[in-house]
Amino acid sequence: MESITIKDVARLCGVGVSTVSRAMNNHPDINQETKEKIMQVIRDYNYVPNNSARNLKRTDARTIAVLIKGITNPFFSRMIKVFEEEIQKKKYSFVLQHVDNKQDEVDVAIELEKEKRLNGIVFLGGFFSHSEEKLKQIPVPFVLSTIGLVGTADKDEYASVSVDDVKESYKMTDYLIKSGHKRIAIICADNDDESIGKLRLEGYKMALHDNGIELDESIVCPMKEELDGYSMENGYAVTKELLESGKEFTVIYAISDSVAIGACRAIVDAGKKVPQDYSVAGFDGLDLGTYYNPSLTTIRQPVKEMAEATIKILFDLIKKKPAENHRIFEGELIQGESVRKLN
Amino acid sequence: MESITIKDVARLCGVGVSTVSRAMNNHPDINQETKEKIMQVIRDYNYVPNNSARNLKRTDARTIAVLIKGITNPFFSRMIKVFEEEIQKKKYSFVLQHVDNKQDEVDVAIELEKEKRLNGIVFLGGFFSHSEEKLKQIPVPFVLSTIGLVGTADKDEYASVSVDDVKESYKMTDYLIKSGHKRIAIICADNDDESIGKLRLEGYKMALHDNGIELDESIVCPMKEELDGYSMENGYAVTKELLESGKEFTVIYAISDSVAIGACRAIVDAGKKVPQDYSVAGFDGLDLGTYYNPSLTTIRQPVKEMAEATIKILFDLIKKKPAENHRIFEGELIQGESVRKLN
Known part of the structure; x- marks a missing residue:
């Protein structure tokens, strides 16, 4: 017609x-x-x-947008690379849109969809606390990838890909305890955090509890709000303060590898050694941790598989195929050189 | 009207x-x-x-686009953060568009401008070999930021912000020589590279020549084409091969910090120490190098100042103010712990 x-x-x-x-x-x-x-x-x-030749093209735009919170996070850079490859394989094009902390990602998505005639959207990083009504306003299929979802939206209203942050953090804490550590300091998200940071702290607390170790709030160290979240700089500053406080601990568990690397450097700068004087553990499994000296003990999230699953679910939704809408991946505990066994 | x-x-x-x-x-x-x-x-x-309400808004879009080649490079992540802050200060909005290696960035820019009614464009990373005619097709002001510009386009046709890659690389090589190193291996870009990699190799060769040291091509080691360029993985692989070759050298100069970190790890994995057995130097001045153990000796590019200058020039052009269209920044030699003085 x-x-x-x-x-x-x-x-x-x-x-x-x-x-x-x-x-x-x-x-x-x-x-x-x-x-x-x-x-x-x-x-x-x-x-x-149809006001121009351009609009004609747009009708068959074949475009996927990736909306990202936290562009400087190397963990996301790796995911974006896989997204790009997978989207190109499907002969779709790929638009990357940065969303800053003050923006509402759903509003950004709705606006972008109007402009680009998107076929689908990936939300990457950050956390989501949108109501069901709000999610329903997104006019194309979408997947939440590595996002902490807070709130009460019905699981039928969205698709998601993630690890179980509570469980993985439990796994790391339990490993540290089984390695003989009882005084485990944690560098966690700040108190306002309602995202993965909260979940990882929860896993830590559960593992302590299940192993009969009392929680000592004095070695639960939130990142500094005035510094970039999840950064090396933040890990460095928090660790420096912890070391100077004289509080007793044998290992620092940082809830991201970048923070863990900052912690390692602060220990070295205090004239101590990792892991001889203090052990350090991270979370994420970045390349950086593998190449660090000492290499990091960490939880590796299967970045490639998670990114591939995100795109698979998205295209199943676009093509109205039956999709497995919520995929939770297993993290892998990497035993690096940064944790010493005390037993 | x-x-x-x-x-x-x-x-x-x-x-x-x-x-x-x-x-x-x-x-x-x-x-x-x-x-x-x-x-x-x-x-x-x-x-x-004017085909919709949306277009009315677009007429006053107040939007700047940043087109980036090399999204996974942490050096660019830091620049993007500053761009974002500076652009928001001006009450403009900010669109980030990834350009892959196979795409022509000028074509992407022209298409994006049509869609978004952009006020200006920043091209970040990669290299440019476009003709004057091609550059003239870009309908809004633009700045090339940290881009290796190859070719013959008249300097009046574009604005740019960068360091002098030849001079800075000369500075590092000269410093290594003055520290007593004569056998300086370099991990450089592959032979097809027409970008900053070529310029940094040129600076290395000039410094050797000026210091009366003969160039030994057997310790000029290009990154592996089958691995990601400028990555830790690449630095690791090249260094491992170099160590196994039995060739004589006292320091590895890698043309990026990520590559240098891969080199350090390969040395450690070979049972040797940095800098006691081999020194390592990098280029860029990433946070990563500061927090690495040992901290990296490197050339720090003034990221914040360069990003700020990029936005300043762009807005001067947009507002048709007289602009200083080509700014070359001075890099700073950071004496980390990774280079040993032999004299």
């Missing part, structure tokens, strides 16, 4: 083309009733304004 | 609205002469198709 033109809309409404144009442009100078009539015809006939 | 409508264009050309629409949509079913006439009127009257 040939699509209808603005002239057709005008004829169907019994008005001039410029009136149709005014209606579409929200021009104030138009009778409200006329406007509604025009908009109804536009909807009924599914009129797509 | 009220902007003209599609109806006005039709009247001016003595055709119907649908013919104008066909002309704009490159519809085959239109007389070529009529089409040219219509397009001429569109250009003369600067007709902007």
Whole structure:
């Protein structure tokens, strides 16, 4: 079927083309009733304004957008690379949109979809506390990838890919305890954090409890709010303070590898050695940890598999295939050189 | 002045609205002469198709795009953060667009500008070998930031921000020589590289020459083409091979910090120590190098200042203020723990 033109809309409404144009442009100078009539015809006939060759192309845009919170996080850089490869394999194009902390990612997604005629969206990083109503406003299939989801939205309303942060953090803490550590300091997210940081802290607490070790709040060390979250700089500053406090501990468990590396350096700068004087453990499994000296003991998230699963679910949704909408991946405990066995 | 409508264009050309629409949509079913006439009127009257409320907003889009090659490079992540802050200070919004190695960044820029009504563009990373004609097609002000520019385009045709890669690399090599090193292996870009890699290799060769040290091609080690460029993995693989070759050297100069860290780890894994057995030097001045153990001797590029200058020049161009269009920044030699003095 040939699509209808603005002239057709005008004829169907019994008005001039410029009136149709005014209606579409929200021009104030138009009778409200006329406007509604025009908009109804536009909807009924599914009129797509074709104002340039570019728009013709857009109708078949074959575009996936990735909205990312935390562009400087090397963990996400690796995922983006896999997204790009997988999306290109499907002969779709790929738009990367940064969302800053103050922006509402769902609003950004809705706006972007209008501009780009997206086929699907990946939300990467950060955390989500949107209501079901809000999620329903997203007009195309989407997947939440490595996002801490907080709130009560029905699981049918979204798809997700992640590790079980509580369980993986439990696994690391339990490993440290089984290696003979009882005084385990943790560098965790700040108190406002409602995201993966909260979940990883929960896993730590559960493992202590299950092993009969009392929680000592004085060695639960939140990252500094005035510094970048999850950064080496933050790990360094927190560890320096902890060392200077004289509090007793044998290992620092940092909830990301970057923070763990900052912790290692602070220990070295205090004239101590990792792991001879203090052990350090991380979380994420970045390349960086493998090449660090000493190499990091950490939980490796299967980045490639998680990124591939994200794209697979997204395309299943786009193609309306039955999809496994929530995939939780198993992390792997990597025994590096940074943790000493005390037993 | 009220902007003209599609109806006005039709009247001016003595055709119907649908013919104008066909002309704009490159519809085959239109007389070529009529089409040219219509397009001429569109250009003369600067007709902007307003097909929806969204487009009205776009007219005052106040948007800057950053086109980036090499999203996984931590050096760029830091620049992006500063761009974002600076652009927000100006109350503009910020779009990040990834360009892969196979894409032509100028084509991507032109397409994006059409969609977003951009006010300006930053090209970040990679290298540029576009002709003057091509650069002239970019319809808004733009700045090349930390880009190796190859070719003959007139300097009036573009603005740029960078360090002098030849000079900075000369500075590092000269420092190593002055520290008593004569057998300086370099991990450089592969032979096809026409970018900063080539310039840094040039600086190395010049410094050797000026110090009366003969170039030994057997310790000039290109990164492996089958691995990611400028990655830790690449630095590791090249260094491992170099160590196993039995070739004589006292220091490895890697042309990026990531590569240098891979080199350090390969040395450690071979049962040797940095810098006691082999020294290692890098280039870039990433946080990573500061927190590494041993901390890296490197050339620090003033990331923040360079990113700020990029945005300043861009806005000077947008506001048609006289701008200093080519800014070359001075790198700083950071004496870390990874280079031993032999004298």
